[in-house]
Amino acid sequence: MTRTAQVVVIGGGQSGLAAAYHLRRVGLDFVVLDAQAAPGGAWQHTWDSLHLFSPAAFSSLPGRIMPTQAGRTYPDAQHVVEYLADYEKRYELPVEHSVRALGVHRDGEFLRVETDSGTWRARAVISATGTWWRPFLPAVPGREDFGGEQLHTVDYRRPQDFADKRVIVVGGGNSGAQIAADLAYDTDLTWVTQRPPRYLPDDIDGRALFDAATARRRALDEGRTDTGGVASLGDIVAVPPVREARDRGLLKASPMFTRLVPGGVEWSDGTRAEADAIIWCTGFRPTLSHLAPLQLRGRRGHIATVGTRAADEPRLHLLGYGDWTGPASATLIGVGRPAREAAREIAAEVA
Structure with a gap:
């Protein structure tokens, strides 16, 4: 069965939900396809003691301030899961869970999204699958010899x-x-x-990191000296x-x-x-295998972008993978601005 929407969002974590919020605001018809069985994205799979770098008020998606968590300045991962589930429900976002995107293909004026439960055709696709699902292990000699x-x-x-x-x-x-x-x-x-x-200095938290990343992106966009961003702080x-x-x-x-x-x-x-x-604890790589049919990836595994839009496929936007898809866009507080820009740009193109 093939269904249609103006926009298909792949990934229902924080980036996908921020995209959905702004797509709703610009009046587009869209669907969010999420491989997870329940709301919460990668946050529902983290270690027990993980908590945010920032207070709740500075860890919020667009339109909805994250409530504080009793007894905690920095909310834990379970609080984030509950917030994302409430966000999805509050805005009645059309998220289809337990749907895995297998491949995105060019199909005339459309992009065709093949999933494990059917096919979607869309005028635009937002990929928001993050990095958690692709852990990186370095090639260290003897790794196969270790017995533990x-x-x-x-x-x-x-x-x-x-x-x-x-x-x-x-x-x-x-x-x-x-x-x-x-x-x-x-x-x-x-x-x-x-x-x-x-x-970093003990008084630095996620809000300061977001400000540093934003200032760096602004400096680069304006041709000024690179501030170094977050990396300059620690x-x-x-x-x-x-x-x-x-x-x-x-x-x-x-x-x-x-x-x-x-x-x-x-x-x-x-x-x-x-x-x-x-x-x-050696990091992650972007989860982009579903975009392989488009043949867009460069030597470092990234897809060249202009803002959030893929440089070689203007109907595709990437959101939430790191600074290369928007300053601090892999964070709760940072994803809102590039999500808004992507939604507005798609609305202009579709119109």
Whole structure:
């Protein structure tokens, strides 16, 4: 069965919902296709202790302020899931859950979206599938030789699963720091980073990061000197659990090892550390396999964009994958502006 809509949004997480909100405001006919069985996007699959970098008021999608969470300055992931579910319901957004997009194809004046439950034809497509579903593992020698457990950020849930074990956490970003802090009390922890950890000042939170990313994009657009954006400030937001573990001396980072061995890891000088488990907090890549039929990806795996629009397929917009699809667009507070611009641009084209 083939159905039609002016716009098909692929992905029903925070980016897809922000797009839906603005598509509704410009009066377009659209549908949101979400592979997840329930609202909440990737937030419903994170580790138990994860919470936002910003207070609720500065972590909101367009049109609806996130309510505060009792007893918390920075809401946890479950609060975000509940907020997204309420957002979807409040605005009666046409989200079809448990629908996986398999491929987007050119079909004359339309784009054809093949899914595991039928076909859609649309004048425009917004891809908002994020990165959570494509974890990145570095090519480290000996990874197949290690005899213990190996996980990525996406697999980690709680420190109790590793109580009294020897655990190596790899990664000097926010995920690595937060998971290392989570494990610092009940495990024999080794935290490994590519370079010494760079903490942002303790009073910096997600709102300041959004402002920095926006200022950088504005400077680049106006031909001024690159401000460096968020990267100029540091790598790790010192949220309370990270700050506490750091101040207690529990977050001491070791340099990156050179290889894995059957019982652990080894550094270039021959030093070894034994481990029962290694958790790779080594980031993600954009989830774009459904766009492969369009043959748009460049050498780095990104699709060239002008704003949110694909440079070589003007009927396709990408939203929420990072700064290359809008300043801070992978964040709750940052996705609203590029979502609005994409909806307005699509409305003008469809009209």
